[in-house]
Amino acid sequence: MAEDKKTRILIVEDEEVICKAYADELRDEGFAILIAKNGQVGLELALREKPDLILLDILMPVMDGLTMMDQLRQKDLYGKNVPIILLTNLSASEEKIMKAITKNEPAYYLVKSDYTLSGVLEKIKERLARKI
């Protein structure tokens, strides 16, 4: 598949090893991967490159995931509609996360320590399918 035909996923995650695991798995599945280490870089990268889906960690330095999601949704048409999957180990309360998700549809969250790689993969495919 040509590079520009691949579906692109942006991973915003500050933990290198976790990021690597998701990136490798998704590349094996045929996705093109973009990486950002914090919400600030993630925001800029998302607006510039317009990936098809964003995997977003919550607890990160400089700018956290919930703030980035809020800001992204206010930017432009792309920012308003790109599907987001929040990856968390519940540093924020579930209530806070649910509020952010309802406010910032289309968004979903899953708990990193609960989900297998294949589980995350499934969710990604599901969310991408919804978009179409």
Place this chain on the structure above:
Amino acid sequence: MKVLVKELIQGGKETKEANAKNEALLESIGDGVIATDAKGKVILMNQSAQEMLGWHPENMTGKLLYDVVIIEDDDGKVVPREKRPVSLALAGTTTTTTTTTTTGPTYNYVRQDKTKFPVAIKVTPVIIDNKIVGAIEVFRDITKEKEIDRAKSEFVSLASHQLKTPPTAIKLLTERLLGGKMGTLTEKQKEYLNDIHSENQRSIELVNALLNVSRIEMGAFTIQLNEKNICTVVQSVLYELKSAIDKKQLKLEEIHQQKNISLLIDEPLFRMVLSNLVINAVNYTAEGGTIHIECKEVNKGEALGEKLLAENSFVIVVSDTGYGIPKNQQNKLFTKFFRADNAREKHTDGTGLGLYIVKSILDNSGGLIWFTSEENKGTTFYVAIPMTGMKARTGKKELVDI
């Protein structure tokens, strides 16, 4: 104190000495003290009360307490007169009324300068000749306590998040390796990687369990109720655990007395309770054994499992033909980290926190749990929830799914 109020209300003759003693007593108390008559009019207040509220006795004595000092709840809403601790005590609905940091809603006193502070209030009615003649309120500023609670809670949340990061990384990497995309593995390599994966999973479960225990201990968890068809919920939990049950080739018997029972519950918490009990049954029963689940309504006064029910309840029975719990260890079953000796022998995993968490959930929501057990025969757990439903509770956090 009562004598003092009695005198003030009835206007008795007092010696200078007695007066001085009473006054010294009052002024030495660090908490705020306010005495009112039967209508709620302020009769006296001590120095601490003045300092905390910013009101001078001149502005308060003879006035109705509710008119001068406003109480607001945490949402900024003014607490109406009838609901105020002083009113409740004077109405005689309870002998003392208390609002504290963890067991009730947080009340905030509004000072004269309009600033607020969180407060713990205790009011006792003064009863003379069987009549309520006044009330004494003692209150203290709990800003510090609330701050400490909040800091503790945040520390625990942050710590458990950080503690889960390395195990999450290990989990994902082992999954990659086991997926075979990083090269073919020998059987032994697969075996070791699977072991790494499960040991790591234990780490994660332990952190989650500790997080729950911590929230339970701090009284910080929330119970939110919704009406649910309880049979559907039970069936769904059992479906989730089907593979674990099948793996051990255990026979599952499921009996619902009635399919349409609707109950007010916090579903995630209810599921946690049931899952824990069923997983224990699975873990502590040898291959080929039986797990029996029964759901039914039991009336007040009926006996079940050597216990008499105090009210009409919905009961879930989880019974197994497993190793049982030795008689001399039964009284420790619900304590933290306790695992019976025979359990440890047969099944080395297990946090030892499951039953503590289950009991805490039920204790906090008006439910009951008890069991009967015989070594090498089996164990039966009983969970009873009143037909009126679980009791709600506001808290800042939820318990984590384990």
